Amino acid sequence: MAVHQIHTEHTDSETGKLGMWIFLFTELFLFGGLFLVYAIFRAKYSAEFHVAAGELNAFIGAMNTVFLLVSSMTVAMALAAMQKGDRLLTLFLLTVTIILAALFILNKYFEWSHKFEFGIYPGSPVLKNMSHGELLFFGLYYMMTGLHALHVLIGMVLLSITIVRVRARRINSTRYLMLENSALYWHLVDLIWIFLFPLLYLIT
Amino acid sequence: MKHDEKHISSYSSLAVVLVILLALTTISVLATGFHLGPFTVVLALVIACTKVFIVLTQFMHLRFENLFLRLAVTGVFVLFALVVIITFVDYYFR
Numbered sequence: 001m002a003v004h005q006i007h008t009e010h011t012d013s014e015t016g017k018l019g020m021w022i023f024l025f026t027e028l029f030l031f032g033g034l035f036l037v038y039a040i041f042r043a044k045y046s047a048e049f050h051v052a053a054g055e056l057n058a059f060i061g062a063m064n065t066v067f068l069l070v071s072s073m074t075v076a077m078a079l080a081a082m083q084k085g086d087r088l089l090t091l092f093l094l095t096v097t098i099i100l101a102a103l104f105i106l107n108k109y110f111e112w113s114h115k116f117e118f119g120i121y122p123g124s125p126v127l128k129n130m131s132h133g134e135l136l137f138f139g140l141y142y143m144m145t146g147l148h149a150l151h152v153l154i155g156m157v158l159l160s161i162t163i164v165r166v167r168a169r170r171i172n173s174t175r176y177l178m179l180e181n182s183a184l185y186w187h188l189v190d191l192i193w194i195f196l197f198p199l200l201y202l203i204t
Numbered sequence: 205m206k207h208d209e210k211h212i213s214s215y216s217s218l219a220v221v222l223v224i225l226l227a228l229t230t231i232s233v234l235a236t237g238f239h240l241g242p243f244t245v246v247l248a249l250v251i252a253c254t255k256v257f258i259v260l261t262q263f264m265h266l267r268f269e270n271l272f273l274r275l276a277v278t279g280v281f282v283l284f285a286l287v288v289i290i291t292f293v294d295y296y297f298r
Contacts, residue, residue, distance in 0.1 A: 021273060025280045032284050036291055043295065058233065065229050073222040076213060076263045083212045187264045194255045197229075198248040202236045 048133020061201035071100035211268035
């Protein structure tokens, strides 16, 4: 019996990264489903969506877009720095990324609390008196930006753990899968916002 | 498997990518003032898709990944596009 032993070198990082991508696919469909619900209701209640979307502050939205785009670059640079063996630069760039993420969340806090002051929050009496379309818009707005903000927070936790591990030299220039995967997750957060921003804030 | 030579993105190319992404965002924001009617949505979506493509290929490094991963990601986006198209066909023709 001839046994052909085919020896292929599968490194951790190859499979680990593939696994991360497969997880990101599920995330894409999680948000994709919400985008689809939004698109259909927007087609159905276009006039009400137009009025409701006018309530959103496009400037805050644009500012948050800039924060996320810059942070996406810094995290990509952090990976490049680690691959080049520049540990301090990696730590610096990861810290910048987390600060930008915190600014995003801070902005979101101001944006939401401003809405809350006007009584626009899920289940509020003001919202209940609005038309069906406006109610749906704000429901989707809170659901989509809320779920996205949750992803930003999770991304911040992941990046913080990455920083700790880089400091402990558990992530180094030869083993950096966790940094790579945290970066991929962070880019996904950016990707989703790239669609959320024009759909919610710009198309009015 | 030939993955011995890892591609490392240069800082300057990443910075250029960011500038392009910011420029596209600016166009997207300015375009809302033009009152293009139904084309506003189309333009916004085209710009968003372009930005997503750039982030995927450059920041997420897909340009330098193996064919399997590139095909898998393309496949997932095609699948999502099909879901959107089929849903809208159903919505408009029922």
